[in-house]
Amino acid sequence: MKKRSKIKEGTCIYCGVVGFLTDDHVPPKNLFPKPRLGLLTVPSCERCNGSSKLDDEYFRLAITSVVDGMAFPIAVDAIRKLDTPEKDRFKRSMLRDYDRENGDLQLDRPRLHGVIERVIRGLFWHHQRRFLPIQADIRIWFTSFDEAPMDDMGLEGQLEALRRQHLHQIGRGVFTYQYMFGSDEAVFSAWYLRFYEKNEVFGIIFPPPI
Numbered sequence: 408m409k410k411r412s413k414i415k416e417g418t419c420i421y422c423g424v425v426g427f428l429t430d431d432h433v434p435p436k437n438l439f440p441k442p443r444l445g446l447l448t449v450p451s452c453e454r455c456n457g458s459s460k461l462d463d464e465y466f467r468l469a470i471t472s473v474v475d476g477m478a479f480p481i482a483v484d485a486i487r488k489l490d491t492p493e494k495d496r497f498k499r500s501m502l503r504d505y506d507r508e509n510g511d512l513q514l515d516r517p518r519l520h521g522v523i524e525r526v527i528r529g530l531f532w533h534h535q536r537r538f539l540p541i542q543a544d545i546r547i548w549f550t551s552f553d554e555a556p557m558d559d560m561g562l563e564g565q566l567e568a569l570r571r572q573h574l575h576q577i578g579r580g581v582f583t584y585q586y587m588f589g590s591d592e593a594v595f596s597a598w599y600l601r602f603y604e605k606n607e608v609f610g611i612i613f614p615p616p617i
């Protein structure tokens with residue numbers, strides 16, 4: 408196994424702190440079955456890398472267990488069975504809003520959006536080799552969870568063009584994505600991500616306010 412910690416010094420692509428860097432997986436590596444070959448990593452400080460683990464787990468459970476806001480009972484069982492002590496608080500938080508009667512799981516959207524924001528920041532760095540300013544406004548829309556109509560997000564016109572872009576793939580169908588930049592090629596860009604071929608997420612990066 409290759410040692411991954413403290414490989415170099417530089418700027419964390421998430422928070423901009425300069426210091427020792429680790430390799431952070433984009434998207435989170437817990438989404439991929441083993442053997443995990445050909446995954447993408449970006450330079451991240453230890454704090455940013457380590458602080459997202461439970462969010463990544465929440466994200467994985469959410470996208471594998473929920474379709475149109477309904478939780479599959481089998482998936483809820485899987486969440487209950489997360490029995491390591493460190494997962495206990497996490498498990499309770501995941502189950503807290505599960506409505507036994509109608510199977511509805513109230514997902515923590517800001518938490519899910521946070522994971523996607525990191526993925527988009529990671530992909531931005533991977534393709535552009537430049538730091539996306541922290542103040543950049545990343546708007547995110549899940550087709551399965553978020554009810555806001557697409558035109559509210561300004562995505563309608565982007566979608567067709569996005570689907571014509573080069574299709575990138577990581578981990579044999581686990582994660583695919585397409586992206587395109589606005590005419591200034593600076594920050595403004597649209598991102599179309601798919602997890603397990605069915606969970607679609609759109610993101611648009613708007614430049615930071617001047």
Ligand SMILES: [Zn+2]
Nearest residue numbers: 419422452455
């Ligand atoms: Zn950082």
